[in-house]
Amino acid sequence: MKALCWHGVEDLRCERVPDPEIVNPRDAIVRVTSTAICGSDLHLYDGMVPSMMKGDILGHEFMGVVEEVGRDVRNLRPGDRVLVPFAIACGNCWYCHHDLWSLCDNSNPNAAALEALNGYSTSGLFGYSHLYGGYAGGQAEYVRVPFADVGPLKLENDLPDEKVLFLTDxxxxxxxxxxxxxxxxxxxxxxxxxxxxxxxxxxxxxxxxxxxxxxxxxxxxxxxxxxxxxxxxxxxxxxxxxxxxxxxxxxxxxxxxxxxxxxxxxxxxxxxxxxxxxxxxxxxxxxxxxxxxxxxxxxxxxxxxxxxxxxxxxxxxxxxxxxxxxxxxxxxxxGQTHVHRYLRPLLERIERGDVDPSRIITHRVPLERGPEMYRTFRDKQDGCVKVVLKPELRAV
Structure with missing residues (x-):
């Protein structure tokens, strides 16, 4: 598959990498239909966040269609269209039970490293360094979603991606x-x-x-x-x-x-x-x-x-x-946003027409143009406010 990979400060590349696979019964594989560049991603681009490794796949604002689910994921099935919160949460720890999803105790496999830095670990994050779990991000054609029985929200409407994508962050x-x-x-x-x-x-x-x-x-x-x-x-x-x-x-x-x-x-x-x-x-x-x-x-x-x-x-x-x-x-x-808490209430606001999130989008481009769009977004060029990347589009 194609993915945006980090290779150093200001060095991003759209590369061919292996497709993700189910590694845990609570996993799902999602085919990404829309993803976005977040202001937080620029900290990785600028080298401000430690523990990045060459080849890391970026991106934590994404949505798509379920392709495959692990045997313990019973709330989703292939073909479901889903939004995926940027913070990864187990659903079972004290913090998840108290609606503090981004503080999850169990979703960061590298918790010890973050504890050494901050005293405590928070949740794992998609595409956001090995301090936060080293999870591959969603600026790619496919992504493995851990704890898929907890995080993704199945969409029951036909709203276009651009109206709902930003619910992920x-x-x-x-x-x-x-x-x-x-x-x-x-x-x-x-x-x-x-x-x-x-x-x-x-x-x-x-x-x-x-x-x-x-x-x-x-x-x-x-x-x-x-x-x-x-x-x-x-x-x-x-x-x-x-x-x-x-x-x-x-x-x-x-x-x-x-x-x-x-x-x-x-x-x-x-x-x-x-x-x-x-x-x-x-x-x-x-x-x-x-x-x-x-x-x-x-x-x-x-x-x-x-x-x-x-x-x-x-x-x-x-x-x-x-x-x-x-x-x-x-x-x-x-603090990091407890996205899970807000998904349904804010989706209802969009469905009622209280807000149209797509109005902030200024650039819509194929995934291959991601590296140049990072620079455009970072440097505020071409009137850029928000970039949406479409893996299914082909660069001209």
């Missing part, structure tokens, strides 16, 4: 980010980053009752999408202001937004002294994360508010304004 991620804020009717929510997760955080904030959303970014196409699709007020931090925090205060009568969402993560951009320090330390390998957006979110958020962090962070944060967070009585909430 970024729609639930944006929704959980907004839900973690505890939004009250009429609240103002500020969202840093208008990439795919930021776009869904904006939409979700309104679904949960926000009266106003303010979106912060520096790319015109993303700000336009936030304004036109998400109905957000927008701030271009590179052109509109030298001080995002002060601008947000002015836009909210001095109070600051009621809640703040950092949908940027560990490779954020900014200007000023702290941004230059972050870049210098990252270049010298003295730190992993650049945290401009997170610092601004804490500084801007109004008293008694919540800072929600769906963006991925990997290490220690330098110059974190903990004193401000304490003084203002902020709540910080974060």
């Amino acid at each position: 970024i729609f639930p991620t944006g929704y959980m980010a907004a839900e973690q804020c505890g939004i009250r009717p009429g609240d103002t929510v500020a969202v840093w980053g208008c990439g795919p997760v930021g776009q869904f955080a904006i939409v979700s904030a309104y679904l949960l009752g926000a009266g106003r959303v303010i979106a912060i970014d520096r790319f015109a196409e993303r700000l336009d999408m936030a304004r036109e699709v998400g109905n957000a007020d927008v701030v271009d931090y590179a052109r509109d202001t030298d001080d995002v925090v002060e601008t947000l205060k002015q836009m909210t009568g001095g109070r600051g937004p009621d809640h703040a969402i950092d949908a940027v993560d560990m490779e954020s951009h900014g200007h000023g002294v702290m941004s230059r320090i972050d870049r210098g330390k990252q270049f010298l390998k003295l730190q992993l994360d650049r945290a401009d957006a997170l610092r601004q979110a804490v500084q801007a958020c109004g008293k008694g508010g919540t800072v929600s962090i769906p963006g991925v962070y990997a290490g220690f944060i330098d110059k974190f304004p903990m004193g401000q967070a304490f003084a203002k009585g902020l709540t910080l909430r974060m």
